[in-house]
Amino acid sequence: MRINCPYCGERDLGEFVYFGDPVPRPDPSAADAAQRFHDSVYLRDNPAGPHQELWYHAYGCRGWLRVTRDTRTHAMLGSAFASDPA
Amino acid sequence: MDELAAQPASASFVPPRSASGDGVVITERQNLTLATLQTRRGQHAALRARVAARFHVDLPQRPAVGRTQSVSFVGVGPETWLVIAPDGGPSFVRSLKADVAGLASVSDQSGGHAIFRVGGRAVGATLAKLVPIDLDPAAFKVGDAATTVAAHVGVTLWRCPDGLDGEQVFELSVFRSLAGSFLECFWDSAAEFGCRWDAQPPRASTSPSR
Numbered sequence: 001m002r003i004n005c006p007y008c009g010e011r012d013l014g015e016f017v018y019f020g021d022p023v024p025r026p027d028p029s030a031a032d033a034a035q036r037f038h039d040s041v042y043l044r045d046n047p048a049g050p051h052q053e054l055w056y057h058a059y060g061c062r063g064w065l066r067v068t069r070d071t072r073t074h075a076m077l078g079s080a081f082a083s084d085p086a
Numbered sequence: 087m088d089e090l091a092a093q094p095a096s097a098s099f100v101p102p103r104s105a106s107g108d109g110v111v112i113t114e115r116q117n118l119t120l121a122t123l124q125t126r127r128g129q130h131a132a133l134r135a136r137v138a139a140r141f142h143v144d145l146p147q148r149p150a151v152g153r154t155q156s157v158s159f160v161g162v163g164p165e166t167w168l169v170i171a172p173d174g175g176p177s178f179v180r181s182l183k184a185d186v187a188g189l190a191s192v193s194d195q196s197g198g199h200a201i202f203r204v205g206g207r208a209v210g211a212t213l214a215k216l217v218p219i220d221l222d223p224a225a226f227k228v229g230d231a232a233t234t235v236a237a238h239v240g241v242t243l244w245r246c247p248d249g250l251d252g253e254q255v256f257e258l259s260v261f262r263s264l265a266g267s268f269l270e271c272f273w274d275s276a277a278e279f280g281c282r283w284d285a286q287p288p289r290a291s292t293s294p295s296r
Contacts, residue, residue: 015234061164
């Protein structure tokens, strides 16, 4: 699998670290924060098809990427820096 | 930083005799002043203008080298550069900080990185064993740069003007504490072609980087 980094270009999977879905961090001050974090960490969708995910380009530009990948084919459908507007 | 930078990172490396030959030539660039330069939020255009006025070079906006007679800027990430000043001396980082005050952060890396220059007829075949990117002359042009990994060691490399022998020349920057591991792996990869430690960098045919 190869990931297209907006800065470095197409690179081998081994240069990247997977972080998970780009879901908002739960509010730690909420009364049910523990449950919210549990849901956020463990109750993830596992779609068959296009999926948005965060990857860290650890061995390259050290940027965080938001990648859209088809989980059935590993086809890369798009990538951008996570700091860019979605 | 200055104390470390004054000593070669390769000082304790003993080249294996079994690899003798001259398919690949390697040397360490020494007495370099190094720094990282990172733009402050919202100051991109102002920094480019300041660097252009001060150094007469465009900061590369992609993985590439912007080079003058006295200083090189290697793009290593978005709005981040490795600055190399061969004859900068210890005052270079201070003056660079002053030049870009308010626009960018500057961090002295003179003792943090080791930079090796490699060339020879088999340099491409050697690096092909080490880095997972395409360094074919058609794909990776003179002045192109890349930050990637070589045998688990993070490297930033860039292509210099070809040597007098007409072969490709690259420079590779590795974290200084990993220089020994990198050299062992590089030497093993070059062994089948023969590898020679050169006291002097192979001279580039045009506009050498120092």
